[in-house]
Amino acid sequence: MREMNDDASAYAGQRATAESIERGRGGGGLSVSDLLAKVMPGDASAPGAAAADADESADTAGKPAADRSPDATPSPSPSPSLSPSLFPSSFPSPDVDVLAAVIAAAAGRHLPEGHLSPDTDFFDAGGSSVNAVELVAELEEELGIEVDLDEVFSDARPSSLARNWARIPGIRAVSLPDTAVAHRTASTVEHPATTTVEHPPAEPTVTTQAPSAATTGLAPTLATPISPVPAPRALPVPPPRTPPLPAARFPDGAHAPHTTARREDLDQILADLALADRLPFTAAPEPLPPRRILLTGATGFLGSHMLLDLLRHSDAHVYCLVRAADEEAAVTRLGEALRGHLLPWSSEVRRRITVLPGDIRSPHLGLPDDMWNRLAHELDAVVGVAAAVDFLRGYQSLRASNVLGALTLAELAAADRPKPLHHISSIAVFNEVGITSMGEDDPLAHADRLIAGYDQTKWAAEVALRRARDHGLIVTALRPGGIGGHTRTGAHNPQDLSSGLISAFGRFRTVPAFRYLNAAPVDWVSRVAVGVICEPDAWGYDYNLTGVPNTLDNVVQDMALGGMHVRVKDWDEWRADALARLQADPIPELTFLSRVLQSPTALKLCEATLKGPAATSDRTAHLVEALGLSPAARFDARAQLKTFERLAEDGLARLPDKDDQPYLWFAETTEGSVRPTGTEDRADTPCAMNLTLSIASMHQLVTERRIDVRGQLLCPAVHPEPLTVERGDVWIRPEEGIPERHGLTHQLLRYRLLLRDADGGNWWLEGRKHARARRDIWRQTRALSVEIGREGEPALLTGELVVPADSYVRDQIDGIKVDPRLTSREKRAAKLTWLAWFGLEMGRGLLGPFTRAAADLLDLRRTQNPTEHNR
Secondary structure, three states: OHHHHHHHHHHHHHHHHHHHHHHOOOOOOOOHHHHHHHHOOOOOOOHHHHHHHHHHHHHHHOOOHHHOOHHHOOOOOOOHHHOHHHOOOOOOOOOHHHHHHHHHHHHHOOOOOOOOOOOOOOOOOOOOHHHHHHHHHHHHHHHOOOOOHHHHHHOOOHHHHHHHHOOOOOOOOOOOOHHHHHHHHHHHHHOOOOOOOOOOOOOOOOOOOOOOOOOOOOOOOOOOOOOOOOOOOOOOOOOOOOOOOOHHHOOOOOOOOOOOOOHHHHHHHHHHHHHHHHOOOOOOOOOOOOOEEEEEOOOOHHHHHHHHHHHHHOOOEEEEEEEOOOHHHHHHHHHHHHHHOOOOOOHHHHHOEEEEEEOOOOHHHHOOHHHHHHHHHHOOEEEEOOOOOOOOOOHHHHHHHHHHHHHHHHHHHHOOOOOOEEEEOOHHHHOOOOOOOEOOOOOOOOHHHOOOHHHHHHHHHHHHHHHHHOOOOOEEEEEEOEEEOOOOOOOOOOOOHHHHHHHHHHHHOEEEOOOEEOEEEHHHHHHHHHHHHOOHHHOOOEEEEOOEOEEHHHHHHHHHHOOOOOEEEOHHHHHHHHHHHHHHOOOHHHHHHHHHHHOHHHHHHHHHHHHOOOEOOHHHHHHHHHHOOOOOOEOOOOOOHHHHHHHHHOOOOOOOOOOOOOOEEEEEEEEEEEEEOOOOOOOOEEEEEEEEEEEOOHHHHHHHOEEEEEEEEEOOOOOOOOEEEEEEEEEEOHHHHOEEOOOOEEEEEEEEEEEEOOOOOEEEEEEEEEEEOOOOHHHHOOEEEEEEEEOOOOOOEEEEEEOOHHHHHHHHOOOOEEOOOOOHHHHHHHHHHHHHHHHHHHHHHHHHHHHHHHHHHOOOOOOOOHHHHHO
């Protein structure tokens, strides 16, 4: 342990010396011999400089990154076009501290709190993607430079942004705003600097607050100083072993931006992985179903469903960690999240849970020491679902939630009684372009080929927890892919990438060419995950909870069956088209997708997702079978039906409607006569209708049982010229065929047409086909009783129109037309599906009256009631 400390301190000293030279602190314009003198501490030519640098390194070596001065933190490499070496003296760099304060002051105006510490991540403080875009626009105007939005998402700490931007030639000189000065002074008075003891995940230590807490250290610090107590010796965070290389080192483009991970991110990943080695060695937990479970992420989409499944399928009491200021706010937030996902929030649910206000990013989860120790002693399992899911943010911005949070849960699982840790990872650990397989035991992606910060953090967390397994900790990794909506309620996650893509497919009727979509409905993912948690024999393995992958053909056929014929495009063409549509007609609910499609970093994630292989899940399939759970099924059109309805309600998707190309249609001709209402002696007037009945999708039939109608009414009693159907609907077995007229007449079809004559007058027509317990069944399916009247007035005419027997089969069976864009096979499937569904519904309608009549004949009661007597 002492050797590791000595190594880290020595390296930090060398690093500080090198950085001081690079910054020009006494190194600008030095000769070769002077430079050598500065880097050779044993050389007598520069003893003063060497001693000063050694003192500085000693002061910073044992401190976390958050508590070092900005000058002591390595700066990300600038872009080639803005390299300071190209402009050695023309543009003096502004003061980094002042620039950081200016950026922090501007960022604070876009946050709920109204202010931001220079070392705090903008997104961790409550900023959103939209806020980031607004902030970038404001800073571009204030600083006079062009800001890359990806830089803000990559590391959104003002101090880091200032170190990057201070090197940009032409940046305007800035001064500290008065409000920032006042806030800075107030913060210093309110929170005087105190000694900070770093919080390693393996051993509980006491941590106090420095003037500005940073989320990018090992863990954020507590808000107020605590009286010192004996604590085990803490190791410093291993600093990055390789300084960032300037982009100019790669003029040939071999390491162009957005093709490999940033060097500083890789260094931080390696440093974070080393934290897992500090976890203590632990014994195996008792192989019993858990009775007390800590669950993080219960307010999220998957976590809320897992909470309900844990309560339904176990006797466990669940402790829910919720990010909130106090218990009341935490309970309120959890209840709103459950109701928002269409899940129950009842007294029984509240009885079996304990809500703990805390934060996954904080030491000890932000819990008081007594609660932490109590949980360490009482818990039987720790379930980590909480994660920051943002495909635009970088590793530095996400690591506090996704990596350090996972290590803190590992610390809790290893403390006191051994407990299994069930970690919700992601199939994103394989998101390397060109990877050949994604099996449960296959090697993960190469870290340097993961571009998106989300992918990097999920990879780092899972690899770090694999190291924890070497210390005896039982760690189960559960890897969902895309998490689709609930198959019964339609609840969905609007910010899920797969939901966004499916929404765009349905809205724009175009699909990018892809290999597989590894997605499964949330109810299946949640149920299998809970099955693993409650089955001790399943602990300690890796599971892919990806269901049955969808191919491109599957998606195209499913959407065609739903009346949404889509065109397949190349990925680049589809992306350009989708962006153009989203910019021309902005959809607030799809703003996040628009930003993903514009981010070079996020595009690599999309490319890996769409071009990757099918995920295999043999171990999961065997477990599901052993537990008697529902096997994985393809997330097809039927499974997505409710989700599509909710997506359409929320503005994310667009279901087929009357204005779209019909999916299937046929003609119907009726002939007959009408007479004035209430008269029997008046002569009948001939009347006929030439209609086209169509459906926009099978979804329309299944959910609404409705057919669209267009065509004309020819009735001289109404108008000498034909009347046009402005809007028409036919409902099949309306009201589930509820009987009329003493139970012997059942509704088969109901027509409702809105008509317009040549003079602009509006009319309505109401028609019904009935089933009766009589032998003329064939005629019952063709005869339509009609009433006609002016808009807003009672019926003026009544009569009967009948479909000629010779045209019924010719038009409504042989004459069925299907969308010409479908293949021959799809056309046959559409016709057979329609005929089978319609035939079944008509059969049920015709059977009802005969069933009722048969029941009456078998009724042997001696006295009939008045209704039966009338029959």
